[in-house]
Amino acid sequence: MRKYLRFGLLVCVILVAFLSGNQNSTVFAKTTDVQAIKNGEVVYYKNVFSLLYDELNEGVTLTKKVQDYSTKKWVALDSVTIVKTNTSKNIYFSKEADADQYINAYKTKNNVKLKKVELNTIKTSAREKYDKEAPSIVLNVSTTKPTKTDVTVNVDVTDNKEVTLIKWAIGTKPANKFSNVGTTLTDNSFTVSKNGTYTVYALDNDGNKRTKSITISNIDKTTPVITLSIPESDVTAVSKKIQVSTTDDTGIQDQKWAYGNKGVEYFVDKGSRIAPLQNANQKDKIIALKNGVYTVYAEDKMGNKAVKTITIDGISEFTEVTQAGVHCEVCRMDLHNTDPNKVYSAKAIDQEGTTHYFCRIGCMYHQEHANGIAFTNKYVRDYSATAPRSNNWIAVENAVTVKFNKSETAKGIMGWNLFHFTDLSSAANYLGVSKENVVAEKLENISEYTKTNNKGMNYQYEVDKVAQ
Structure with missing residues (x-):
């Protein structure tokens, strides 16, 4: 009598489990031939469809096994041949020959031709059901352009049922992890301050879940x-x-x-x-x-x-004083005091107020353009002034710079080709030539000229006009 009572109780428990919609439980251990390893434990399902749907709903991939109808051994679901016996029941065979033999015997006995069913067909059905019932999540970011500010992720969740919970978390997370991780979303958006992958989770009142991830890579702080x-x-x-x-x-x-x-x-x-x-x-x-x-x-x-x-x-x-050992700060030309004309012919003041001295305008331009020193003021020596020309400076924007005709002879200024005066007449008078033999140079041409004609110093640099 007790034996029948225990059996009746088991049947009642199974019936209650089915009626309550429970799709996976250890209760099915004696009655089902579908199982999976979930969170380290064996869980039984009423059919393969329920197992596959559970995978989608939890966002995980489980180790799935079914019981071989012939041997009663548990084998991997992906390796079996599935035979459909009725609308809700399948049986599984490790060997396809055993499945064919069963189908033939069943037809002989019952005059009914059973069909094989592909696992992918069941997976597709489970996916269609899941896509229809689980919440839909759409993620958009405030900007996809490179930025050094935080990025806002906007979240739009829709469902045919009531959505009861929305959360987000750092990293790629499956749905089953959100029971104890994640931040509840209350304003349909969240802000991230560094690059990485972020996951959004949604749950409706039927227990259907969905996750969606987004990768942020445009933040540079x-x-x-x-x-x-x-x-x-x-x-x-x-x-x-x-x-x-x-x-x-x-x-x-x-x-x-x-x-x-x-x-x-x-x-x-x-x-x-x-x-x-x-x-x-x-x-x-x-x-x-x-x-x-x-x-x-x-x-x-x-x-x-x-x-x-x-x-x-x-x-x-070193300083401006004309004495032995004084040099141009670029070409290091010796400017000693054996000739009062052999003094610095160009100088400039940088943004810090430091004065830089040069033997010629070419070295000054080279220091500015090639070596990147920003000058606020630039000067050239007035060659019409009386020696020793210690403090006779002309701002470059006011100077008349000339290129001396090489057929003439300059008055002892080291044979330089560029000279600077307050006006063209002063240049002609100083050089002892007519105005016709003096070629005036525009300021924008001087820098180009000094690249290849600065006393044999072949400076190969690009003038960074933007930086000036």
């Missing part, structure tokens, strides 16, 4: 990396090269430098731009002309900014 080095180690050098290397994910759009320890705010409207590379074999560089701290600034295409300092020492100082 990383500042450029600046590396500074000094290849020269000569402690007696009159100048040193500071080589600059900058790296950034989105690319560098501006580089500057300045004397002293400066912050990024300083370079908003100040600083000397580092000259562009002349060719692939060169490195960005600045010329250190005096001892002290130098600051290098870099800004990437997103507007992220960085500075780095380097301290220079061991540079010998």
